[in-house]
Amino acid sequence: MKPFFLNLWSHCVRLTARWPSIGSIAPFIPLVAGWWIVTELEVFPRAFLPGPVDVVRSFGSLVYTGILPEYLQDSMVRLAVGAFWGIALGVPLGMLVGLSQRAHTALWPLLLFFQAIGDIAWLPILVIWFGYGLITMTVVIVYTVIFPVVLNTVLGVRSIPITMHRAALSLGASRTRILWEVVLPGALPNIVTGLRNGLGYGWRALIATEIIVGTSGIGFLMFDARRAGSVVEILLGMIILGILWYIVDSWILAPIERATGQRWGLVTR
Amino acid sequence: MKNLTIRNLSKTYFDPYAGTNVTAVHDVSLDVRQGEFVSIVGPSGCGKTTILNMIAGFIPHTGGEILLDGRPVKGPGADRGVVFQSFALFPWRTVLENVAFGPKMRGVGKAEREKIAYEYLALAKLTEAAGRYPAELSGGMQQRVGVVRALANEPDVLLMDEPFASVDAQTRMTLQEELTRIWQEKRPTVIFITHDVGEAVFLGNRVVALSKGRVLEEIAIDLPRPRSWDALNDDPRFKELSGRVLQLVRSA
Structure with missing residues (x-):
């Protein structure tokens, strides 16, 4: 018995070394297996807790009818638009507040105040102002993304040693040139961290918003399924949320982090 | 001749905790040819x-004057190039880019400034390290880069x-x-x-x-x-x- 498990283990180690993506799937295997066993034993009624096979089947039919790809695209585009504006507004604002004591004095209390009014707390008034639609959703996501980006950018800008500024100045850099050559790259690891947090919150806010005001998207899919009493589709929506975030984080954000802060020795591995 | 002349240089600042003025530099004069x-x-x-x-x-400064080539x-x-105790290399730039930074700020083209940088890197036997990031170098190597970066800007x-x-x-x-x-x-x-x-x-x-x-x-x-x-x-x-x-x- 013992050599068998030892062999199995060494196989696992070799396999994950060759294909690291298998290593990130492996933790889910016991989870899915447990789920499958529980549903096969019919501990709960099928209508309350469908099994993995049912969910996969539902995935197939929703892809086939074109609903899932369309909703998925809607959600991703909303997140991308929100992320774009969150960065475009948040980074310059963070640099301003981080560099200028005057801007810090004037804006910091406002930032903290508005940060406290959480994303979906804005929904009631946004629905009155902009109705049930894309503008409302975009505002909520931008709002959610922008605060972590701004606050982390401020932190990043302020953590750049003064000698960096001085070195650039005495090598002939102008104050405006320093923004691009020193301040932005120096704050970049923090900006990426802010973006990572912001998109994580933004993703959640998006789903919540879609549930409340949506007419499409993964959040809407789940809420619509509840109305139809389709637990399978609710579970499918939840699984997609997790997988999508995993992809965004490990395929986009983590590589950026490795290529910047870690490469430069500004962030310890 | 670009001489540096320092006349009666002084620095006084207010210490908010002690509530008094502190003189850190007192009437320093120095001529450097x-x-x-x-x-x-x-x-x-x-x-x-x-x-x-x-x-x-x-x-x-709060008193006296500093003249470089006659100008304050x-x-x-x-x-005035500076070499810092903490090196102050740009971590997001390679050794080569760090050394080429000064000429870049002067508007020297890429090929020309890299030629200058390589010339100065060779002076400190740093040619091999040109493509590496500062964090990958030892402290001694980093400061060699610091010295060369300041010198390359002449x-x-x-x-x-x-x-x-x-x-x-x-x-x-x-x-x-x-x-x-x-x-x-x-x-x-x-x-x-x-x-x-x-x-x-x-x-x-x-x-x-x-x-x-x-x-x-x-x-x-x-x-x-x-x-x-x-x-x-x-x-x-x-x-x-x-x-x-x-x-x-x-x-x-």
């Missing part, structure tokens, strides 16, 4: 770094603020010997701040002893060049000069 290597030595808190920061234009110094500028004066204080003793001796060699080759004007009397004497044409914000004495160093630690360690003249400077700094 082009191509000269001047060491400023003194214990911590004697105002030597404050003097360097004022020459570099990082902080304003206002703020930092490329005519400043009128090179200001060095305890540049070798944070590397180990053996590396420090190597760096000191390399600096004297590079100085002889390029003959930049150097103001070198240190608390290490041996270092000040080993490197300088002249040593300015500083204490409590005042110049105690200037001592000409007539040791022959090229200088090396092997030759100078047991040199009676070196010992005599170091002894005198040490006595000055300690007695004040």
Whole structure:
């Protein structure tokens, strides 16, 4: 018995070394297996807790009818638009507040105040102002993304040693040139961290918003399924949320982090 | 000739905790001729770094004047290169890009500035490290890059603020010997701040002893060049000069 498990283990180690993506799937295997066993034993009624096979089947039919790809695209585009504006507004604002004591004095209390009014707390008034639609959703996501980006950018800008500024100045850099050559790259690891947090919150806010005001998207899919009493589709929506975030984080954000802060020795591995 | 003239320089600032004015630098005058290597030595808190920061234009002076080539110094500028104790290399730039930074700010094209950078890197035997990031180098290597980066911009004066204080003793001796060699080759004007009397004497044409914000004495160093630690360690003249400077700094 013992050599068998030892062999199995060494196989696992070799396999994950060759294909690291298998290593990130492996933790889910016991989870899915447990789920499958529980549903096969019919501990709960099928209508309350469908099994993995049912969910996969539902995935197939929703892809086939074109609903899932369309909703998925809607959600991703909303997140991308929100992320774009969150960065475009948040980074310059963070640099301003981080560099200028005057801007810090004037804006910091406002930032903290508005940060406290959480994303979906804005929904009631946004629905009155902009109705049930894309503008409302975009505002909520931008709002959610922008605060972590701004606050982390401020932190990043302020953590750049003064000698960096001085070195650039005495090598002939102008104050405006320093923004691009020193301040932005120096704050970049923090900006990426802010973006990572912001998109994580933004993703959640998006789903919540879609549930409340949506007419499409993964959040809407789940809420619509509840109305139809389709637990399978609710579970499918939840699984997609997790997988999508995993992809965004490990395929986009983590590589950026490795290529910047870690490469430069500004962030310890 | 691009000489540096410092006349009656002083720095007074308000200490909010003590509620009084503190004078960190008191009536310092110094003439540095082009191509000269001047060491400023003194214990911590004697105002030597404050003097360097004022020459570099990082902080304003409150009395007297600093003239470079006859013109008063206002703020930092490329005519005064600085080597920092903490290296202050840009972590997001490779060694080559760090050294090419000054010429880039002057608007020198990519091919030309990389040629300049390679030339200076070769001077400190750093050619192999050109493509690496600062974090991948040892402290000694990083400071070689720091020195070369300042030199590659061909400043009128090179200001060095305890540049070798944070590397180990053996590396420090190597760096000191390399600096004297590079100085002889390029003959930049150097103001070198240190608390290490041996270092000040080993490197300088002249040593300015500083204490409590005042110049105690200037001592000409007539040791022959090229200088090396092997030759100078047991040199009676070196010992005599170091002894005198040490006595000055300690007695004040």
